[in-house]
Amino acid sequence: MQCSINFHGINAFLYYAPRIFEEAGLGESTALLSSIGIGVTNMIFTLIGVLLIDRLGRKQLMYIGSVGYIISLSLVACAFFLHWESIAVPIFLFLFIAAHAVGQGTVIRVFISEIFPNHLRGSGQSFGSSVHWILAAIIPSLVPVLFTAIGAGTVFAFFAFMMVLQLLFVAFVMPETKGISLEELSNTLTRGRKDKIENIIGFNEGKSN
Secondary structure (H helix, E strand, O other): OHHHHHOOOHHHHHHHHHHHHHHOOOOHHHHHHHHHHHHHHHHHHHHHHHHHHHHHOHHHHHHHHHHHHHHHHHHHHHHHHHOOOOOHHHHHHHHHHHHHHHOHHHHHHHHHHHOOOHHHHHHHHHHHHHHHHHHHHHHHHHHHHHHHHHOHHHHHHHHHHHHHHHHHHHHHOOOOOOOOOHHHHHHHHHHHHHHHHHHHHHHHHHHHO
């Protein structure tokens, strides 16, 4: 989960927003003003996400975020490939920030505090946060090099592809934790894991017989 949430490039975008806007053809002053708009958009849609997370559920917000990522990142990639007008890139990237703030940006902190069993919650959250910040350092460090080597369009197309994989993860792997107590969730996940192990053991014993 923490791996996938870094492969949409949010931290790279936040760190290098002025350069990305300049790559899209905006002037330096316009690029800096657009960066201010990013912060405002992020704040507004984070508040919306906080209001919706217990009404719609974690998975619904993740669906919204994932679909928003795929659409916005694909449009950004197209803008660079097809040399669309410079104003298109800021609009698409504001959509990207909105999708992140209302979806994954809101859900991830809540979800990793819920998903681990009680006896592993502290160490699990620490491990998840460590993975997040290690990747948050590595991926943005590579972005300037990749922009020069393969171009911004290819980089954003890769991020869009990774979000398709994340959407599949949300659809088929991620459990919904809305309205479920930590104890109930822990018992459900532990029981599900136990059932899978018993099914595997039973299948192997059947084959040996």
